Amino acid sequence: MSRTLLRCDDGARTFWAVQFGTMLAPLDVPAESTGALLSDDWHAIWDVGQKDATLPLSGVRVLAPVTSGQQFLCQGVNYRSHVEESGLKASDFPFNTLFTKASSCITAADAPVVRPSNVHLLDYEIELGLVLRRDLPAGTRVTPDRLHEWLAGVTIVNDLSARDVQLPQGQFYKGKSFRGFGPVGPGLVLLEAQEWQRWPQLRMRLAVNGQLRQDAYCGEMIHQPASTLTELASLHDVFAGDLVATGTPAGCAARAPGKLAMLAMRHLMSDATKWRLFVKKGRGNPLYLRPGDQIRATIRTDDGAIDLGEQTTAIVTP
Template sequence: MTALNLVATPGGLARVEGREAVLLDLPCGDVAELLALGEGFAPARRARELRRLPLADLEGELLAPLARTRAIWGVGLNYRSKAELTGRPVPKEPILFLRAPSAVPAPGAEVELPQDRSSQVDYEAEVAFVVGRRMSRVRPEQVWEHLAAVTAANDMTARDVMAATGTPSLAKSFPGFGALGASVLDLSGVPDPGDIAVRATVNGVVHQDSSTAELIFPVPDLVSRISHFAVLEPGDVVLTGTPAGTGQDRQVFLGPGDEVEITVPGVLPLRTRYRALPGHS
């Protein structure tokens, strides 16, 4: 069975095939809506092809592939490299938070820096997993069969807002701060779900380069723990944490004109550009 790699376009969901996007006859605007049907990727596999377009023609036109997700869960300090660099002790329990789904922008979007609230906006390269089957009190060994897909995430954070409020949801829910995509890859296309590479470049320079094999709380443990406190529904997203190399680690934060690219193998690159708030420079 060939793995699906889906993008959201103005014409609907499309399957990525090499340098082409194959538009599918589906009643879904994005992957979260597709998975909410309760059949995983099966509807996309049997959908009729409408037409083919060069991916290059969709540059700047792709929509957020998980805009309709119901919940986005995140976790702090989940890479050993990050804990070692900061000197913080390895947590005994995951540091969990929820982000407002309204923070999800389109891939390639230009995000406005909230300069009236923050001067320390930071990028965080992460691997994100998408729930395929309803999860409640699921054991770690059952987690993989409940997950449907993987994608890239830029888990942006206003570090000074975080320090001032102690509230991750506020520091991470500004418009555009929850970038996901640019495509969503069926988990069957991942050779080793426990060892997925993730990389971030800022203006073409690599600053983060790691793998989920370095997680403090591996994916089955992390997702299982969440499911014992909250029900996870198809289309929900779970972020897995970020490795060392963020702007916070270098004390260099994002400014107008910067571009961040997050790459996860098999997923189209996730690019985010930044512009100044009107009246600020």
């Protein structure tokens, strides 16, 4: 059965714990990073039980379960519904679109996020996060039935994005890496071998101010975990504790204009004019996040057997 790993702060120390309902079983391990914990103390995580849960969850502050020194790897245009709402064709993206976010943007699931003063088109993207259990050697081929050998667990990621930086400047890293633009958690849900076969049944939901914006099953992703891990292993080093955000479905604030408008923009306008109009129109779009907005994000199976918890993010002024 899955179990939820938390990184906590009680005001005196930061420590790791396993959650049992409203109680915590602290782990007596020295690991400071997610990678060190999963590499060196995997058995310690599974050795604790309900009887060891002596600390109330209400007495601690829950931090992001992925520490800032880990790689934050991302997939783009990985759901057909999101490709289509972006005015693109899935057939034009037969490849896996990969990019990174700065690990310094990782923040807790309930931490407020500052919208920078120069950002006006702040968007949300709920995503399933995969966390590596061990280092992924070069040339590793991962198959769907062996995910448990390479992945520790899953977590909720909100890939917050400044569209007025990302798109006009063509810079994913810059538009997605402001401090706080990566809420992760609340916990890292560790899955057993048979449970990994249920990842397609995980349902992602994100609401803003109580209005449901995104609602989709993870099984709809185009480039799935096994093939993505295999491709990453062919490109560069990937380590225990690293985070892979697997893309977002439809429902984001950013939407493509109509076909006629896109045709005119493509053939009759310079890039500078096109993006100036994009930003101008976007500033009137009420779906973009503004200070005072409240985001609620969940990922779970419909039967509740695997539940990644809930993110509650408030957007605030600098």
